[in-house]
Amino acid sequence: MAKIPMGDFGNALPEVQQTRLPQSNMGDFANTVGNLGQSLSDYGQEQNKEQRQQEVANKVAELNNNKIADQQAQLHIDEAYSTKFSDAYADIKNRVGNGSLSAQQANIELTQKSDDIFKQLQPNLPLASVNNLRDEWNSSVNKSRASFAPLQIKADEQMQHTQLDQASQIYGRYADPMEGQQKFDSYVSQ
Structure with a gap:
């Protein structure tokens, strides 16, 4: 037969003692993981900042290099303009x-000579600046063209004056002064 327990049956719930779980380092671990995450984030931000600073420094260096190249090209253009083109x-x-x-004829010849001179310069010019430098060159060449028409007019007037003087001398030597005068008048009226 089985044994029947004897005891206090009036208390339906047994007494429970509070159990203590061993204290965990989970809080410290969570803080450590959080700090590690923050450190990695800070490191990433620092890397991004350094990379942006490097990109800015590279861009500044590139712009400075382009400026120097443009200045050097301008010197080549100005030198050629003041020497070869000027001659x-x-x-x-x-x-x-x-x-x-x-x-x-002068305009045609000037265009040919200026094109030849610029073609000689072009291989030494920065590609990004060639069109601007070409426009500047053409502008300077076009300003030079303006002097040709007045020079031609002046040369034509001088030539006419010389020819009139020459005609006067030739027709003045005629034995018959009336015939010489008629020929001179005919020459002038042409």
Whole structure:
């Protein structure tokens, strides 16, 4: 037969003693993980900041380098303009001034010479600046063209004056002064 327990049956709930779980380091671990996460985030932000600073420094260096290249190109252009182009222009201008070249012929020749000079310069110019420098060059060349027409007019007037003087001398030597005068008048009226 089985044993029946004897005891206080009036208390239906047994007495429970409070159990204490061993104290965990979970709070410290959570703080450590949180701090690690914050440290990684700070490190990432610092890396991004350094990368942006490096990109800005690279861009500033590139812009400075481009500025120096543009300045150097401008010097090449100005030197060629003040030497090669200036010499060619002076030669053409002299020929227009003495009547051996018309203003239209001078414009064509000036265009050819200036194009040749610029083509020689072009390989040494920064690609980003070539169009601007070409426009500047053409503007300067076009300003030079303005002197050809007045020179041609002056040369033509001088040539006419010389021819009139020459005609006067030729027709003044005629034996019959009336015939010489008629020929001179005919020449002038042409």
